[in-house]
Amino acid sequence: MADLDEPMVVDGGTGTRCEWEGRWNHVRKFLERSGPFTHPDFEASTESLQFMLDTCKILVIGAGGLGCELLKDLALSGFCNIHVVDMDTIDVSNLNRQFLFRPKDVGRPKADVAAEFINSRIPGCCVVPHCKKIQDFDETFYRQFHIIVCGLDSIVARRWMNGMLLSLLVYEDGVLDPSSIIPLIDGGTEGFKGNARVILPGMTACIDCTLELYPPQINFPMCTIASMPRLPEHCIEYVRILLWPKEKPFGDGVGLDGDDPDHIQWVYQKSLERAAEFSITGVTYRLTQACFSSLFDSAACATEVFKIASSAYIPLNNYMVFNDVDGLYTYTFEAERKENCSACSQVPQDLHFSPSSKLQEVLDYLTESASLQMKSPAITATVEGKNKTLYLQSVASIEQRTRPNLSKTLKELGLSDGQELAIADVTTPQTMLFRLSFTS
Amino acid sequence: TMAATKTSKEQRYDRQLRLWGDHGQEALENAHVCLINATATGTETLKNLVLPGIGAFTIVDGHTVSGEDVGNNTCLRLGSVLWSASVPFLVCKTYGLIGYMRLVVKEHTVIESHPDNALEDLRLDQPFAELKSHIQSYDLESMEKKDHSHTPWIIIVAKYLEKWLSEHNSQPPKNYKEKEAFRQLIRQGILKNDNDVPEDEENFEEAVKNVNTALNPTKIPTAVEDLINSEQCSNITSQSASFWVMLRAIKEFIQSEGNGSLPVRGTIPDMIADSQKFINLQNVYREKAMQDAAAVSKHVECILQSVGKVSCKNASFLRVVCCRSLAEEYSVDSVNKDEITSYMDSPDSEMVLYLMLRAVDRFYQQHSRYPGVYNYQVEEDISKLKLCVNSLLQEYSLNVNIKDDYIHEFCRYGAAEPHTVAAFLGGSAAQEVIKIISHQFVPFNNTFIYNAMSQTSATFQL
Numbered sequence: 001m002a003d004l005d006e007p008m009v010v011d012g013g014t015g016t017r018c019e020w021e022g023r024w025n026h027v028r029k030f031l032e033r034s035g036p037f038t039h040p041d042f043e044a045s046t047e048s049l050q051f052m053l054d055t056c057k058i059l060v061i062g063a064g065g066l067g068c069e070l071l072k073d074l075a076l077s078g079f080c081n082i083h084v085v086d087m088d089t090i091d092v093s094n095l096n097r098q099f100l101f102r103p104k105d106v107g108r109p110k111a112d113v114a115a116e117f118i119n120s121r122i123p124g125c126c127v128v129p130h131c132k133k134i135q136d137f138d139e140t141f142y143r144q145f146h147i148i149v150c151g152l153d154s155i156v157a158r159r160w161m162n163g164m165l166l167s168l169l170v171y172e173d174g175v176l177d178p179s180s181i182i183p184l185i186d187g188g189t190e191g192f193k194g195n196a197r198v199i200l201p202g203m204t205a206c207i208d209c210t211l212e213l214y215p216p217q218i219n220f221p222m223c224t225i226a227s228m229p230r231l232p233e234h235c236i237e238y239v240r241i242l243l244w245p246k247e248k249p250f251g252d253g254v255g256l257d258g259d260d261p262d263h264i265q266w267v268y269q270k271s272l273e274r275a276a277e278f279s280i281t282g283v284t285y286r287l288t289q290a291c292f293s294s295l296f297d298s299a300a301c302a303t304e305v306f307k308i309a310s311s312a313y314i315p316l317n318n319y320m321v322f323n324d325v326d327g328l329y330t331y332t333f334e335a336e337r338k339e340n341c342s343a344c345s346q347v348p349q350d351l352h353f354s355p356s357s358k359l360q361e362v363l364d365y366l367t368e369s370a371s372l373q374m375k376s377p378a379i380t381a382t383v384e385g386k387n388k389t390l391y392l393q394s395v396a397s398i399e400q401r402t403r404p405n406l407s408k409t410l411k412e413l414g415l416s417d418g419q420e421l422a423i424a425d426v427t428t429p430q431t432m433l434f435r436l437s438f439t440s
Numbered sequence: 441t442m443a444a445t446k447t448s449k450e451q452r453y454d455r456q457l458r459l460w461g462d463h464g465q466e467a468l469e470n471a472h473v474c475l476i477n478a479t480a481t482g483t484e485t486l487k488n489l490v491l492p493g494i495g496a497f498t499i500v501d502g503h504t505v506s507g508e509d510v511g512n513n514t515c516l517r518l519g520s521v522l523w524s525a526s527v528p529f530l531v532c533k534t535y536g537l538i539g540y541m542r543l544v545v546k547e548h549t550v551i552e553s554h555p556d557n558a559l560e561d562l563r564l565d566q567p568f569a570e571l572k573s574h575i576q577s578y579d580l581e582s583m584e585k586k587d588h589s590h591t592p593w594i595i596i597v598a599k600y601l602e603k604w605l606s607e608h609n610s611q612p613p614k615n616y617k618e619k620e621a622f623r624q625l626i627r628q629g630i631l632k633n634d635n636d637v638p639e640d641e642e643n644f645e646e647a648v649k650n651v652n653t654a655l656n657p658t659k660i661p662t663a664v665e666d667l668i669n670s671e672q673c674s675n676i677t678s679q680s681a682s683f684w685v686m687l688r689a690i691k692e693f694i695q696s697e698g699n700g701s702l703p704v705r706g707t708i709p710d711m712i713a714d715s716q717k718f719i720n721l722q723n724v725y726r727e728k729a730m731q732d733a734a735a736v737s738k739h740v741e742c743i744l745q746s747v748g749k750v751s752c753k754n755a756s757f758l759r760v761v762c763c764r765s766l767a768e769e770y771s772v773d774s775v776n777k778d779e780i781t782s783y784m785d786s787p788d789s790e791m792v793l794y795l796m797l798r799a800v801d802r803f804y805q806q807h808s809r810y811p812g813v814y815n816y817q818v819e820e821d822i823s824k825l826k827l828c829v830n831s832l833l834q835e836y837s838l839n840v841n842i843k844d845d846y847i848h849e850f851c852r853y854g855a856a857e858p859h860t861v862a863a864f865l866g867g868s869a870a871q872e873v874i875k876i877i878s879h880q881f882v883p884f885n886n887t888f889i890y891n892a893m894s895q896t897s898a899t900f901q902l
Contacts, residue, residue: 026856029536033818035852036845037893069863076859092451096491191459192871192881196895228590230718231710261451278715290458303537303860303892313537316895324871325556327884330897 019124024049027078030312039311048310049078053124056309057081059145061134061161063110064088066151066187066301068100073302074149075118075125079309082118083145085130085137086111134161135429139168142182147305150186155207156375156427158186159343162199162207163428166344169202176202183308183315187301192324196300197335198308198316201344205318205335208343212370213335232282235274239267243274264289342372342432349434351421355411359390363406366423374425381421383414390421410436449493456492464878465493471877472496476518480857481534484866489873519544519766528876531766532869535800536853538793539865539890542902543763543872543883547672549683550759552880558757561705564598565612565657568704574724575599580629585639588631590714592721593647597654600626600647612655619655623648643712658701660694661756668694676743683758689739690755693732702755703732729753763886769902775836776902783900784840790889790898792842795832796850802828810855821851861892 031048058079060070063086074082088110090101100117111129118127134157142164152158170180184199199206225238244256249266257263268288275283300320307313322330340347353362366374378392390405390413392398405413417438424431457465471494475486478501515531522529529544563571575598604622613622626647630638667673668691672684693703706729708722768774783791803811803825811821826847875883887900
């Protein structure tokens with residue numbers, strides 16, 4: 001798709017409607033004709049197309065490998081009101097698949113460039129870019145969308161989004177108001193494998209219900225990394241985890257950026273040195289880079305957006321995986337809701353510890369438990385009528401002040417049986433309430 | 441600052457180079473792909489091949505040439521030309537919410553199949569000389585705790601296996617009961633402290649956990665056996681592809697230096713051990729693999745004067761994909777009736793979608809248009825399409841039943857090509873083309889059906 005210098009056959013332009021004969025014929029056939037496999041609630045009409053063109057508002061999260069494909073698919077399927085959120089800027093290594101970007105765009109925000117491309121190429125389509133983190137928005141922003149589609153590359157972000165949509169749910173006398181449900185369609189890929197799923201918050205399995213499906217990141221034991229490396233990966237992890245914070249090669253407080261070639265080059269050189277010490281071969285530049293990111297691309301999600309927006313067919317119920325390493329293999333199943341899911345079950349989560357357990361043990365449980373997998377939880381409790389921060393990592397001064405609490409017992413901290421602990425973490429927009437249940 | 445010593449192309453293609461390597465990328469850049477019909481599916485496939493760097497393209501679109509649509513007949517004629525020329529042919533079609541792909545390639549060889557879950561090649565049941573002597577160099581009983589706890593589990597299993605064999609008439613543990621007893625034997629080897637409490641020896645835990653796989657007999661996979669016994673392997677000529685020459689060399693290796701086994705793969709999984717013990721063990725396997733590869737190379741030299749790279753570590757995973765031609769699929773004499781009727785035992789199997797696509801093509805041949813394109817046609821075309829379905833089933837003597845609902849649905853589609861389905865198919869097609877060109881990963885054989893309604897798919901061999 002070369003850059004066009006000559007004008008297109010049809011007039012482009014943000015928001016100006018420009019219909020030509022037969023433009024939406026392929027879409028119309030699914031909206032204006034009845035059929036034997038449609039959704040039981042489906043009624044063929046000419047109004048559905050107008051809804052999709054004029055009213056339906058879709059939010060696409062991520063303008064990377066998945067995001068670019070999604071924006072194109074949605075725009076070409078008749079969705080004209082799309083917002084896209086992505087805080088990243090374009091890197092050269094994106095250009096082999098994020099096709100809305102060109103070499104001249106390197107360094108510019110992905111959301112902006114993606115929106116520009118779609119708006120100028122697809123007449124009538126209006127994509128509004130947001131170069132921000134998803135956490136920069138609150139309920140008032142998310143509430144305006146009919147459907148949200150995620151093309152994210154992190155489980156933490158997915159869980160946050162999941163939590164946000166769950167917080168929008170309205171219950172009247174314990175019954176869920178269906179109009180408060182915003183469907184979440186989530187896709188993810190790596191190399192020749194991928195998955196797509198449909199989440200109806202409050203009704204179907206949510207991200208946290210199936211957290212155990214995501215294998216926890218391979219974390220090599222510290223003793224291996226620190227003193228007993230065997231594989232080239234151990235050497236690279238050593239440099240990343242231990243050497244970088246010690247030597248601060250690019251200045252105080254400068255974090256390792258997996259997309260910065262200078263950073264990667266430094267890690268690579270140091271990893272070679274480490275490997276040489278132990279006669280380990282196999283450290284390459286490419287391996288060094290690979291330890292920092294994963295791959296992306298997919299299209300089944302956009303079909304689900306269409307199905308849900310048009311009510312034309314019963315949506316995917318609810319999880320599809322594919323693996324194209326050997327032939328093409330897909331498997332579709334219904335992921336089940338977890339009865340005591342920490343995100344969507346509304347069942348109070350219990351923490352079972354003895355009063356003589358240290359706070360550190362509670363922290364370890366929150367981060368290591370397969371069903372919680374928190375990143376850096378902040379724990380507060382009401383003690384003697386006052387709100388007390390027991391431990392918080394994200395602000396250095398508070399971390400220092402509360403660190404001694406980690407080695408105190410729950411009893412010493414003044415906590416009692418049945419006490420509520422409020423726990424905040426990057427994996428959820430809302431504070432989670434846990435109930436302390438003392439064991440003898 | 442230190443600048444990255446990579447060309448901008450390597451930077452751009454970094455993510456895909458991790459999948460198929462420089463040699464795979466080179467194959468893509470030397471390839472020339474021809475796209476026939478710039479439909480939504482066709483252009484999606486094209487975009488997905490331009491992005492990773494396919495070298496050259498030729499685009500042929502029937503509309504500019506003569507206004508003729510590419511129907512069934514053209515496909516068959518084209519198919520037979522390409523079959524004779526041994527040019528791989530991929531047919532793709534998006535029809536309503538159904539996607540269809542048909543791969544036609546006579547013989548596609550795969551050296552690097554990149555299998556997902558491969559078993560390790562440890563040779564514990566028949567340790568080669570160097571492995572035996574390396575194992576001998578360990579004396580578990582006399583080791584200090586630090587060394588004892590950081591001995592690789594492979595050594596541990598090997599040592600205890602020696603013990604077992606000497607006590608069981610050289611018979612390895614075979615059934616569950618014996619394997620359990622073997623695990624116990626290993627557990628007993630865990631050091632105990634002064635109070636007779638077993639120490640925390642993770643390497644011994646690993647040994648116990650890996651007993652099952654460690655005791656797997658070294659065997660040549662059936663797929664590879666078949667290839668070795670195939671005609672192409674027995675009759676090497678100057679025209680033989682390097683794949684077959686290499687396979688023949690491996691066969692000769694098996695019959696001589698290999699003593700009935702494939703060349704050693706040379707890799708071992710990571711395990712609890714100190715760096716030196718692990719590296720030493722790894723090197724034993726690595727060096728043996730290099731030795732075996734050199735032996736295979738000698739055989740190759742003897743078979744032919746010059747051949748390309750020999751890749752022995754992939755010996756277990758060699759694959760060949762041979763598709764039937766379109767002529768065979770369509771001919772009444774060779775149609776794969778069994779495949780069709782057995783899948784149609786479930787009337788909603790994706791096979792019904794394949795039959796409907798065939799019926800729709802038949803409709804086009806008779807009426808020079810597809811069914812239900814215009815709203816007024818939908819109703820009346822249902823009965824016409826049904827006639828096509830019946831004539832199709834009759835011609836091929838297929839005793840199956842196709843529900844009326846599918847006939848209605850395919851009229852409803854009106855040959856629409858919704859973008860999202862075209863995009864899915866375009867992505868899948870591009871991936872298969874990349875597999876064919878790079879000879880890495882395994883292509884499908886030979887008919888793929890995607891159902892966007894149910895988000896399911898199936899592969900048939902027709």
